[in-house]
Amino acid sequence: MTCASNLSRLAPTVRPVTAHTANLVAANSSLDEIYAQYAKGLLAFLCARLGEAPWAEDLLHDVFMAYLRHSAAKPIALPRAFLYRCANRLSLNALRDRAAEKRNASRVAEAFAPAPGADPLLAQAAFEALAGLPREEREVVCLRVFGGLTFAEISATLGQPITNLFKRYTRGLEALRRALEEGTS
8 A cells, every 4th residue: 555545545533542542632622633734744754754654654643642642741832843753753763673673684694594515495494484483483582592592581681471482482483393394395
């Protein structure tokens, strides 16, 4: 879906989803006008910056949630400047995060570089299978296999219970095994 098609279907209102959000909306009666006035321009800005409509829509939501949080505490004197500053910062953070994910993927590729005499096709299949794992499972597998961390150390690193990490590790290894069996058969 393109950014242009999303601009045409952008809804001009925000409906509160939770009681907390409803209280924030009640505290700022001008939110509907602010949204109607700036949402299309913000979405166009985010689409131009990010190049992907769904990603831009997610960040647009985050921009208006930031507006709600801040305007509930004190009035915002320049709402357009505030909204575009939030959109700019959130999009830069999102782009930075995506670049970091790409760098990490290349590091994983280096880790899967075939050893001398090893089958390069099998190494490539292993890398692709690992990249295809959900992020949570991939993190645990990489920390355990490449980092050599114990589950207690992984728990301290990720701030997750050991039982959850062990389940993710097991699911990740099983998914890798299935992917490699399918790739070699």
